[in-house]
Amino acid sequence: MSVRANISKGYIWRPGVIGAMALLFSGWFGYDGMVAYPLALEIQEAYNQVVSDNPGDPLEQARIWADHAKTQGWPTGVPKSKIEENDPFTQKVIAGITAPVGIYFLATFFLTRSRWVEADEQGLRTSSGLQTDYASVISIDKSRWQRKGIAVVHYDSGGQSGRVLLDDWKFDRESTKRILEAIEERMPGGGEGGSDDTGESDGDTAE
Secondary structure (H helix, E strand, O other), rough: EEEEEEOOOOHHHHHHHHHHHHHHHHHHHHHHHHHHHHHHHHHHHHHHHHHHOOOOHHHHHHHHHHHHHHHOOOOOOOOOOOOOOOOOHHHHHHHHHHHHHHHHHHHHHHHHHOEEEEEEOOOOOOOOOOOEEEHHHHEEEEEHHHOEEEEEEEEEEEEEEEEEEEEOOOEHHHHHHHHHHHHHHHHHHHOOOOOOOOOOOOEEEEE
16 A cells, blocks of 8 residues: 655645745836836936926927937827836835745745655655654644544654654545554554644654
């Protein structure tokens, strides 16, 4: 018997999508803050200067502005956007905030997508290198299993304690349930009296 629970596609694509969207927004805000807004502010100030230097007839102002805008390669229409002086800085700040968020979620996506938990006749192992035989399993915390599908397997192998997290949202649900059943069948005592509510351990964790 060998059962492997791979990372759930429904779970793993969420950080990928969030990361991509956050980086997209970061690029958008960054472009606005470094290119679009400063240019719009420059155009707006130039138009205001034309109006100030040529008071009176709006049609004459528009003509003078159109001639000046053509020489700069700008749109010849009257600027409609109202850009405040601190708006470019604000856009840069937003870009600086969303970029790390995007990097974090994309890193989570790439680092997590190949993870798995596996149980066979000998014991339990994970893609992160954790491994224990069934005889070394000392308890299973199932306090969150019914509500959230989370069980924490605690083990002590050769004096080194650790834990493996079984989560049927992060990993394939049916395979995760079969792995939990296999552990309960083979651990000392058959899983009787092997639950605790703390979920705490000083050892490693596979999530």
